[in-house]
Amino acid sequence: MAALHSLAANPKLAQLEQNFQRLSRQRALYTFILIAVVLLSISGGLVVAADANSGSFFSGLSRFFDYPVELVRGAYDAGLWRLFSLCWHYLPYLIETINIALLATLIAFFLGGALSFLASRNLVSQRILVFCMRRVMDVTRAFPEMVIALLLVLIIGPSPVAAVMAVCFHSIGALAKQFSETNENADMRAVEGIASVGGNWLQQMRYGILPQVLPNFFSYCLLRLEVNVRASAILGFVGAGGLGAELKMVVDWNYGADILVIIFMLVTAISLIDYISAAVRRTFIGDAATL
Amino acid sequence: MTHVHMLEMNAIARKYPDVVDRPLLKKLVAPIVTLLILAYLAVCYVSFDIHSVAKRVRFDIASLYLLDSYAHKIHVSYRFKKPEAGFVVSLEGNRNTVYSENPDWVQSSGANASIDLGRDGFVRVKDGIVSYRHPDYAQDFQVKTGQGAPTYTGRETPEWLRVSATQVDARPSLYSRIRVTKSRIEIQRYFAGWENFWFDFDSPLNGKSFGEVVSLAFSAQRLDPQQSNISLIFSEFWYNEEWLHGDIAYALLQTLVMAVVGTLIAGILALPMAFAAARNVNRNRVSRFGLRRLFDFLRGVDNLIWSLIFIRAFGLGPLSGTFAIFFTDTGTFGKLFSEAIENADKKQAEGVQATGASPVQKYRFGVFPQILPLFISQMLYYLESNTRSATVIGALGAGGIGLKLLETMRTRQDWENTTYIIALVIILVILIDNLSSWLRAKLIGGDSH
Incomplete structure (x- = not known):
């Protein structure tokens, strides 16, 4: 204690102590403000949401399990054999949904990859080009897939092609952004080396940048594939084919067994793809697979 | 360009044989991958039936929608049963939006009129004969009206002119249309721009320029004795019956609420669950396994399916x-955070423990600061993607801007409203995106993503 007193007597240390106190007070204030803002937005938001909702929260709480129970009862009545045959029946639609996601991701990989090189500040000297490409990316990324799918379904009719184009459009922007961030973190020495022996811009990109960033590109692509499988399942709801379209139909008809089978298939497929892609990503970029 | 000497080249080739002359297997990778991709594309071409879809594409509908999304059309119509009304000029042919004065491109008196269609020529109606002069054709196209169905008396019928038993329909370009039927003559012309975007057709403020509105706002003379000019301007704008600015703003708020509240609750709830699911915090293998599967389940059942279940319980709405959103994201955050906690550096926690801290203090001061940046950045990152998800599940019944969008699309007429809503959604998403990256940089410093 005596030592502490003598420390406090030191004017420099007293100053330090004061600064520390001030900073910790400031910190506590910021934390308090943050918590207050979070609590306010949650409670305010819930009030707005409950106000606009057609049913109320507390009356709904008791009914929460009604629908799942209804579905399970429907499945129980159908029996195991019928459930298996339903799985078999819906399998082609599941494959279609996965195909939509796969094709869209594949196209977005190439187009987004090409776009990303033009949107990286370290690779393109024209600032204006980078700026324009980034704004293009922002807009394509901001488009919800659903909006494009709705428009396309009106123009080309209900078809999985609408879903492919919608998912692809959004994915191009999303992938190009992640790709260009990877490009900007790439080591520029390889590019300089190739430039010094007379390689043109395309060769610099192909041999200087691409080998460095490709593992990351693949990794982002696999993550995007997971997202896209979910998205293409949802797009079926607006008539863009796949398992989502079937789900919408059986939900409208209230076929408990069918609904449960489709949900089960979707969840299994999504989890399986998550699992496989995590494993593959680990081989590409090592343990930092979560990015 | 530096030239490498032959001898040097050989020396390099000997030193790095794999680079200059790559093994056969590596050489084959690129062509095989290319072939596989092409084969897959071919399979997709067949299985998605792209050939017949390409034939089905309705470019005419697409261009009409596109035109309607940025332009409005004005109808000039004459009904044979109501000759006393003469030629009526109205917006989109609506009975409530009839102009009291003819615009300068329409001159009419009784059953005769002369209508200028700009670049598409002009139409003259005289003594029951509609004659249309197209700038590319030497002769007028004439239609005789009167008793029964109209008769086309012109010699040639270009492809944009359709004559049927009941009507003559000419569409010289997308921007104009002339239709003569048994009961009426109707001429439509498109003009660029969103009509009545600020104020309703019959609002006292309609047609006033921006400067006039501003000067009105500050003038003491009241247009409506009941309220001040500023509140009149605001309410005329906010309750615009065609554009529904107020309703749309409220719908946007609902969508935003879904995204923000869903993300926040998910993050706050997932944090303790993630600690309980982390190997280095919770020694109980069974509970850990259970939590992990719970996260997988919450995440795997997409928010679309969760919204179906919740809509059954709580009714339609945000x-x-x-x-x-909160259910799906609790799963996602739980998984991400628990992995981060497992990867956290042990030394800090041990250091805190060595000072005699309780277990709670150990994790609060030893582990939590390490995962805080990830916690914040993931939540902000998901906020942006949830804004888009909220729009999507909104369209499927959860309300908000998604539902408004679907409603305007269903009418297949209000394409200008659809465009307006899409523009607002995109602006909202881009704003949230920028805000979240700004906050991320501010809160955790550096350029992390």
Whole structure:
């Protein structure tokens, strides 16, 4: 204690102590403000949401399990054999949904990859080009897939092609952004080396940048594939084919067994793809697979 | 360009044989991958039936929608049963939006009129004969009206002119249309721009320029004795019956609420669950396994399916959407955070423990600061993607801007409203995106993503 007193007597240390106190007070204030803002937005938001909702929260709480129970009862009545045959029946639609996601991701990989090189500040000297490409990316990324799918379904009719184009459009922007961030973190020495022996811009990109960033590109692509499988399942709801379209139909008809089978298939497929892609990503970029 | 000497080249080739002359297997990788991709594309071409879809594409509908999304059309019509009304000029042919004065491109008196269609020529109606002069054709196209169905008396019929037993329909370009039927003559012309975007057709403020409105706002003379000019301007704008600015703003708020509240609750709830699911915090293998599977389940059941279940329980509306987002994201955050906790550096926690801290203090001061940046950045990152998800599940019944969008699309006429809503959604998403990256940089410093 005596030592502490003598420390406090030191004017420099007293100053330090004061600064520390001030900073910790400031910190506590910021934390308090943050918590207050979070609590306010949650409670305010819930009030707005409950106000606009057609049913109320507390009356709904008791009914929460009604629908799942209804579905399970429907499945129980159908029996195991019928459930298996339903799985078999819906399998082609599941494959279609996965195909939509796969094709869209594949196209977005190439187009987004090409776009990303033009949107990286370290690779393109024209600032204006980078700026324009980034704004293009922002807009394509901001488009919800659903909006494009709705428009396309009106123009080309209900078809999985609408879903492919919608998912692809959004994915191009999303992938190009992640790709260009990877490009900007790439080591520029390889590019300089190739430039010094007379390689043109395309060769610099192909041999200087691409080998460095490709593992990351693949990794982002696999993550995007997971997202896209979910998205293409949802797009079926607006008539863009796949398992989502079937789900919408059986939900409208209230076929408990069918609904449960489709949900089960979707969840299994999504989890399986998550699992496989995590494993593959680990081989590409090592343990930092979560990015 | 530096030239490498032959001898040097050989020396390099000997030193790095794999680079200059790559093994056969590596050489084959690129062509095989290319072939596989092409084969897959071919399979997709067949299985998605792209050939017949390409034939089905309705470019005419697409261009009409596109035109309608940025332009409005004005109808000039004459009904044979109501000759006393003469030629009526109205917006989109609506009975409530009839102009009291003819615009300068329409001159009419009784049953005769002369209508200028700009670049598409002009139409003259005289003594029951509609004659249309197209700038590319030497002769007028004439239609005789009167008793029964109209008769086309012109010699040639270009492809944009359709004559049927009941009507003559000419569409010289997308921007104009001339239709003569048994009961009426109707001429439509498109003009660029959103009509009545600020104020309703019959609002006292309609047609006033921006400067006039501003000067009105500050003038003491009241247009409406009941309220001040500023509140009149605001209410005329906010309750615009065609554009529904107020309703759309409220719908946007609902969508935003779904995204923000769903993300926040998910993050706050997932944090303790993630600690309980981390190997280095919770020694109980069974409970850990259970939590992990719970996260997988919450995440795997997409928020679309959660929203179906919640809509059944809580009814249509943003509350159901909020819960759907909150359920899915609790799973996602739980998984991400628990992995981060497991990867956290042990030394800090041990250091805190060595000072005699309780277990709670150990994790609060030893582990939590390490995962805080990830916690914040993931939540902000998901906020942006949830804004888009909220729009989507909104369209499927959770309300908000998604539902408004679907409603305007269903009418297949209000394409200008659809465009307006899409523009607002995109602006909202881009704003949230920028805000979240700004906050990320501010809160955790550096350029992390």
